[in-house]
Amino acid sequence: MPASRDRKTLARLRIWARRFSDFLLVIPRELVWLTYIAAVAFLLPLVVRSRRVGDIPGGACIFCVTHVGSFDPLFVVRQSRRWRMKAVFKGDERYPFVGFLFQAIWWFRVTQDPERKRILNPRTMAAVVRYLQRGGSVMIFPEGHRFWERSLYPGVAQVAHRSEVPIVPVGLENAYVYRPGAEHDPLFRMLGKVVKETQRRGCVVVRFDAPIHPDPSQPEGEDVDRMMRAVERSFSEFYRMCYGLPGPTWNPNPSSFRE
Secondary structure: OHHHHHHHHHHHHHHHHHHHHHHHHHHHHHHHHHHHHHHHHHHHHHHOOEEEEOOOOOOOOEEEEOOOOOOHHHHHHHHHOOOOOEEEEOOOOOOHHHHHHHHHHHEEEOOOOOOOHHHHHHHHHHHHHHHHHOOOOEEEOOOOOOHHHOEEOOHHHHHHHHHOOOEEEEEEEOOOOOOOOHHHOOHHHHHHHHHHHHHHHOOEEEEEOOOEOOOOOOOHHHHHHHHHHHHHHHHHHHHHHHHOOOOOEEOOOOOOOOO
């Protein structure tokens, strides 16, 4: 009995320690978020102009965004005016402080590490579904972080089906387009290059396509396939119009959830 009580006491202490550490992180995370929103609302327009094309549905939705450069999420937040919008992100392991900033702003982290993703990615997916069901909005980048692989991953449609919220495809015109291998460039050199190139291109146009609604009456696999084919059509048009490139393709044999 004493050993059992000791284990229970230790478990309670661990729970309270975790809660206390989470509480201590609330203030710095909120400060990061406020700084980020101030930058998007006031600083970003001074650096690069942007405008919106298309309508956005009311209520919770998933913004399914082409992600060919660094600042795409900032323009989507600004033009949607959904300042509290979160995102599914993969952090840059080279810079731990960047991971903290992304976690404070975007919340929903995934990984491509073979060992960690078996646990982290499904857990993140479930958290995104709960957040959407509470009325939030989330950005998901179905190409992952290497758009040049020209593949679409099913996480965005799986989340839409399980949360029963629509997908809004989003494409950015005049945005900076990464070259393959650019993710290995030093951070600040890369950011400077993105800013200069985006300024040179002029006004960034954020294009919101018609919503793709899930059908809860269908089996998940069929509904995911239907929605991903619609995403593929929207992205093909975005790529043709905005980048002059072939769009990514949907593989009807979905793999595990990825960013």
